[in-house]
Amino acid sequence: MDWFEFPEMEREQLRDLRKGIDEGFRDFTRAYGETIENALYPVEWFLKHFENLLLDTPWIIVLLALSGIVYFASRRPWLTLGTFFGMALIGYFGMWEDAMKTLAMISTATLGSVLLGIPLGIGMAKSDRVQTVMNPILDVMQTMPSFVYLIPVIMLFGIGKLPGIIAVIIYAIPPIIRLTNLGIRLVDKEVLEAADAFGSTSWKRLTNVQIPLALPTIMAGVNQTIMMALAMVVVAALVGAPGLGQPVLKAINNQFLFMGVSAGMAIVILAIIIDRASQAYGQRLQSHREKEH
Template sequence: MADSSWLTRFPEMERTDLLAIRKTLDEGFRNFSRAYGDAIESFFDPLLAFLVWFEKLLLNTPWWIVLLCITALAYFASRSWKLCLGVVISFLLIGYFGMWEDTMRTMSIIIVSTVLALLIGLPVGILMSRSDRTQMIVTPLLDIMQTLPGFVYLIPVVMLLGIGKVPGVIAVVIYAIPPIIRLTNLGIRLVDAEVMEAATAYGASPMQRLLGVQIPLAMPTIMAGINQTIMMALSMVVIASMIGVKGLGQPVLKAITNQYFTLGMLNGLAIVVLAIVFDRISQAYAKRTQAHLGGIKNG
């Protein structure tokens, strides 16, 4: 009978190997963070300074000016007085229940994170639309980013940068950036080939075709990506509060740990209000853009 003792030893050997690999990786990451953590933190100092300035701007500006700016943005995007009225009532209720400062802190994080996601995501999406090889490389990375739980993003970011605003923004950007990349790529690829041929026949350069034809025609799809990016950024608010990001997420986290039902519900509803407001504004602008393009095509 053949000796089968190696079969009984195999699971123990496998666990030993895995533990050794994990220990090596953990030690390597700790050494990397010790060696380059300070340099990485200094690299993000301008972002931290801008975050602090923008948050103070929203907090120190009189509430009625902030509300007027948000209402004006809503009207510019939608041309709807009903949406503007809803925005005014929603933010007045937020102020009435004493959540104005936390809402402004959350807005500062969401706005900065969304702008960063757009600055990174739009060029990557455009590059994907122009290169099948780039699309093959980036698509699996986006799949991983959308599959990993939000908590996982916090581990390497916190180990490198500690807790605070910058790690929170980085985690939010990583979590929220896939939709804008995917939908920018999709929108540009869906532009009619005949339209592109006509632009080429008129002597348009590749950059002119991109900026004057592809991006305007893909704008409704790109706006849908922006909308999804904002929604995903808002969904990370509570998770980001675990690493010291101030805003509406911290009272919700406090309510969960201490069973403060009213505190959690009110701040959770404030997050929902922000999500609805940003969603309606971005969707309204996308519909107006689509209607404008439809009028041009029919004309």
């Protein structure tokens, strides 16, 4: 017998363990799947209405609004101009509707990740014990193949928008948690001592000192979360998530080269726009804090 082979009894025990886990999770989904889905209804509601807003609004208004948001975030005319022509190019190649669906999904996933990730990051920064527990969990979340997330999500929610957005949030949330924790821990101890000397409560010290000083680092986490969410666009399409992942899958199945390249370039354009705008906003925050000090 080779060293890596199990005896027959142990193989049977392993099979029983696998069967027990699978059946236990199936029983869990039957018992609580509908309850969990109802609890997550606000996420699906926001995604649906934001997507409808982007699709029902005339494309020129959406284009100008996106360009305006990029200019507000970056204050860079060339980046704003590049955003205008990049999004116009997406529309020219017939990918506008799918791009808006992807933008709605990425926005929803990012918002969900921020609302969950920042409090978890603050908890890690406040407690070494919480950090000790969270670090291995985040390591698993970041190293687990993205396709594995789809298995329990499909079993819980089936096929559609909700399982896609949940899988994206799970995959994209670790950076915002880690960098929120890092940013708050890197706040100068002397600044915290000065805040304590002025009688600041723990809450005021967090909201008026730690979070503002950590904001550039937190924004870097938001940037990484957005990029990871975009990286899940095609994978999430496998469970019915709308957007640019759908034409990519269709192109793969039918060997449509132009469709696949067009959808892929649309994803790249969105990624570049969001990455440059969020980075520029983070740099503006950093320079503003340095001027204040």
